[in-house]
Amino acid sequence: MRVVGAERRGLVAYAAVVRPDELLPHRPPFLFVDEIVDLVPGESARGIWRLTGEEYFFAGHFPGRPTLPGVLMCEAIAQVGALAVLADERFSGKLPLFGGLDKARFRRQVGPGDELVLECEMTRLSTRAGKGSGRALLNGEVATEADLMFVVVDQQ
Template sequence: MLNIEEIKQIIPHRYPFLLIDRVEEMEVGKSVHAVKCITASEPWFTGHFPDHNVMPGVLLVEAMAQAGAVSILSMEENRGKLAFFSGIKNAKFRREVVPGDKLDIHVEITKMRRNFGSGAGKIYCGQDLCVEAEISFFIEK
């Protein structure tokens, strides 16, 4: 549905901090399914960990936030604005993410009130649930 260039028109993140490759499905302002393919050349693998590459959990939650931001910032009233993290709750890391994994990132926007909101995210590698978390955000006015 959205390629990397279209994503970059919506959110300001760029390499090496753009953590979604494409959007597969989206219901604007409600839900999104994004994808990130993990390669051995990801910059964080040089130090996390040199002999046992694992994607840092905080970056997995950030990938959820970026996917959610694409959905929220695609709303007509939010175009051209920025979305900022304001909280993380109930994060659970269930499986390591390693080179070769394809992340399916699912975020559902569960609450939106004025410029504040929250969402529930899950990341899968195939059938395996890797991460789940509740995230909250605000949109600059």
């Protein structure tokens, strides 16, 4: 994992291996980031989601042609964005909650055995709310892209 410029901004720099569940409150079956590959606290993050085919949603979406629901790709992008926010020590004890979704586009079908690269970059971030722009890539091509809005609340 790469952490860029964290020291010069006075932010926490993470060790080479940080698991998504160390930062995110999400847990299976609703944790959609398997690995963090790039993290700039308060700015951006990139992660991997490996779809095995054993995920619960493939059974009913769609029988005979299992397809990852687009809304779950948006959630996965939001989880990567939450990693960027929660890695910033200013947000210790906080929880970013989905506030909205704009310009969502679904460009590729994703199914069992696929690996998504999830990216999200903060375009605006304050102590109370923020916006991010993200995408999910399948084999280097955009599968989903969207702009996300969120509010920041106390975790308790």
